[in-house]
Amino acid sequence: MKKIVNYIFSFPEIPSYAKMNFQLFHIESDRVMLRLLVLQWAIATFVTSIKYSTYYYGFFSGALIVLPLVLLYKHLKGERYFRYFIAVAMMLFSVIFIQQYLGRIEMHFHVFIAMAILTLYKDVMPLVFAAATTIIHHIVFNYLQLYEVSLFDMPVMVFNYGCGFDIVILHAIFVIIELFVLGYIVRLQIEHTININESQNRVNELNRELAHLSMHDMLTDLPNRLNLNEKIQNILIDAEKNAKKFAVIFLDLDHFKNINDTLGHDIGDALLKRVAALLKESVSKDTLIARIGGDEFIMVASDFNDQNELVPTINNLLNNFRKDLLIKGYLLRLSASIGISIYPDDAQNVKDLMKYADIAMYKAKGDGRDNFSFFSQELNTKVHTEVDIVNDMQRAFAENEFQLYYQPKVDALNGKIIGAEALLRWQHKQKGFIPPSLFIPLAENTGFILNLGKFVIQSSTQAIKRFSSLGFKDLSISINVSTRQFQNSNLYQDLKENIEYNRIDPTQLGIEITEGVILKYVENTLSALREIKKLGVSVYVDDFGTGYSSLSYLKKFPIDTLKIDKSFVDDIVDNENGKSLVNTILSMGKSLHLKTVAEGVETKEQYEFLRDNGCDAIQGYYFAKPMCEDEFIALLEKDKMYS
């Protein structure tokens, strides 16, 4: 029995997420119950009037029960005690008024229905109060009837069919059984409601999570681009209203790709997280920080009158980035480039502000990175020219405006032409000559260099075939190969096909790569270079000395020739330091058994110094400028005649 009681009356704890809903149920139920009570009041008025041929008794005594509750509703709705009062009131109507003129069964039925209605509360206590009310009522009224007490001229009686304790006890048993049955129903209702709330709660939680995810970057939990756009729009509206300024600060990590490529994405991710934390530390709390892509962050700062006021903050930011960061056992040196655009000075809409901050950031990168730059209209014009060039390149390519020029390389000892470097030239139909220093970086950025690279391979192998057919069979022609060609094209296959197609001697072809290519993609480059070497093609390290390659790197790579960068050659002019540096490079080449070519040789002094110190070949204006294929052939013919 105890078990059953425990089972039925151990009501589940209402979890916090469902409490609110239960509270709403309670208030709603209070309202329903009050309406029912008013209805009961009308019935009571009517029922008593039958016996006493006046509506007063029923009306006034019913009002005693109903009106306090109606008045209290406003203050107590939803409160636990309020529903107990209501339960008691419901029962009083049943037992006092209804029973008077109904039979035992009908009265009981009424009690049962009233209690069943109370289950609406999804709370067992009102039922307990209701049950207690009818039981106590029966006991008390049994005595009153026994002593024939009357109230309001009405004889008080429990039953119109007489009284007695046997009836009181029987009634109590009935009511308690009903209480159990209805209590069980309430329990089921509570469980059911909790279940519904639980799934609802889970759905809400998921929705919240989803909303958060869609607005935040997964890795750093910073607002993402979507979120930023929304927030920045609000900032703009606010700034517009209050005639205030704000700055869009575009930050991009320097050389992040290297870290990702060489150390792996795990380290890259960990680093980005640290960067997010670093940014939060470096700027004021009300600066908005967002991550909008790989290693790109945007901050929005307000509260300044003049853009110069931002400079200390930006410098501080750059400074904080210059520290060495220990990430998963790697000591990483970091720096960032920053571009800034200002509302309303630079632009009045979000799209342009972002674009301009981006442009300014590229300027900072161009200025050597680890730097910042404010946007300016001049910058914009420059970028527009660049965009024009990029757009124009495709057309120019189709219309054969690109061409290879050849700059002779001569033997340092006897001045004979031993080969040439093939250099791209763009002869624009309207604009004239466009220098490679302008279009090559743009072509690299857009990937167009892949088309140009293929063209260079085709064109240079055809030229080698032509040179050979004219009797110049041991020239070595080198072409420049950019990083992208190692990453995104099958350089080996392109070289092989063109060598075979033109049936040239592969040893007449060489590729020039920068130290950057070697350092960036150590493993990939190494295997690609080994294959290319197998073809018979030679490998030059271009701009040697400007990168950071160590001897150990150079030893590992299948390299034939070092091309000493022009900047070192420039320093040969009566500068002891410069001279000893060139000497060091030359002896380094010797110790690695590599050939050396000096680039950008412009004077006799430079030439003689290089020759006397063991440099193998010379390339530079001192001997010849880059020239078209026909001019180069003419020069070769002349060279042959004098030999």
Ligand code: C2E
């Ligand atoms: P680079 O590979 O270092 O090429 C040498 C540059 O130095 C050439 O500039 C050449 O004209 C110039 N130069 C040679 N001798 C002298 C000299 O005595 N004095 C001076 N002041 N300059 C001299 P250019 O042709 O303007 O090419 C610039 C850069 O564009 C090249 O630097 C190379 O990085 C890139 N480039 C040129 N052609 C190609 C190509 O076909 N493919 C790729 N990927 N890059 C190319």
Ligand code: CA
């Ligand atoms: Ca070169």
Ligand code: CA
């Ligand atoms: Ca070079």
